[in-house]
Every structure is written in C-alpha cells, then in structure tokens.
Amino acid sequence: MSVLSSYFLFHSLTSLTVRSDLGTWEKLSQVAVKGAEYDSRERQPHPKCLKGTRVDLLDYIYELLNKREKNRLIWLHGTAGVGKSAVAFTVAEKMRGLKMTEDTKVEKRLGGTFFFSRKHTKRRTTGYFFATLAYQLATNFPSVREDVNRAIIENPALLDPDKSLRDQMEALFLRPLRKLSRRLRECPPLVFAIDALDECTPESLESESFDEPTSESELADFISLLGEAIHEPDLPIIHILLTSRPEEHIRKAM
Incomplete structure (x- = not known):
C-alpha cells in the first residue's frame, strides 16, 4: 500500500470516528x-425569589455551596407551596452566572439541574436523570464530552431509562467528574440542583392521575446513590441541592 493510500485510509477512519461521536451525542441529546433543566421553556413561567425575599435562607445556602471542605448533599424541605422550587431556581440561576475560573467563557459552577414533575412523563422518573445531567455536564465542560460519548458507544443501553441507575451513575456521571477532578482542584465547588424529588414516580406508571403514590423504594435507592456519589474520593468538590416535601420515606433515606 502506498503512503498516499495509507493517508486516505487513516483519514477515512478518522472521519468515521468523528461521525460516530456526533451520532452518539445526538442520541444523548434526544434522551x-x-x-x-431549571430554565426550560416547559417550566415557564419560572418561579423565582423576588429581590429582597428569602435573603437569609439564600445567603445560608450560598455559604454552604462555597465551602470546599467536603462534598455535600443539602436537603431543602417544606410543605407544598412554600417556595422550594423558587429557591432552587434562584440558586441555579446564581450558580449559572458564576465562572469556575476567571479565564473561562464556558465553564460555570452550575454542573446540571433536574426539576422533577408529576405532570410530565420523563420528569416523573429517575430513568432519564443521569443521561440528562451527563448532557448538561458535557455541554458545560466540553473536555469530558468525548468520555461521555465513549461510555455510550461501549454500552448503548446506558440511554435506556430502565437501565440500572448505578450503571448510569458510574458511566455518565462519576467518570466524567473524575476526569475533571485534577483540573478543578483549586476551583470553587461544582453545584447540582435537583427539585421536587417527591414528584418522582415509577416509569411504569400509566395512570393519568397525579395522586398516585411515589415509589418509596425507588426514591430510597436513588437518594442512596446520590449519597454514595458525594462520598467518592476521586471527585472534584461537588454540592447537590435537593428539594422535596418533608415526606417520611425521603427523610429516612437521607
């Protein structure tokens, strides 16, 4: 084979890889x-804290989110209608406006958000949670996009909402974060916001009634996984703000 032929073979294979990565990213984007996302069109009008309201609570949350001693799971709970989603939106908006470093234009402190809702099929289950966060994380940190793509190419079932949450968390959430660990070592903590966890219901729910009970075992397993995530030793400092009603099964799982 001539040198020229070898070049074209290499170029062809490289192009094929690029197209494969693009196809994988498109699949993730669809899932x-x-x-x-906290600022999605689907959630309009966005509830948020008006200027001068909940100042003490927000200042306390921001203080926790700025601490670098250890990873934290911060649970904000309250009865329906007290403004938990408004607080979650306001915190997410604040973190979205803060850069990880002074010299970056893309990387912000908001790593990802997921606002659950009983009214929307894909937002009332944990099955799409890690794929959604992986998409947001890789958008915010383009350097891990290749790692996310590779994980999906190696195991396409990761995008199946019925796939093991543990497998999804490891491949789509923890691995990309580990990749960022060294580079973010001196940076402020990365923040994730999860709202209305009590509105999460099983994927198999077919009834259109919004009064169906939440799956306590599913929520307990999910919260347990988040607890494991923040205790991972090789991650950058991350804080997860989680809001819900003060339901007993959620309290026990915390």
Missing part, C-alpha cells in the same frame, strides 16, 4: 430531558 436528555430538556424540560427538566
């Missing part, structure tokens, strides 16, 4: 629930 990721855009409506679960």
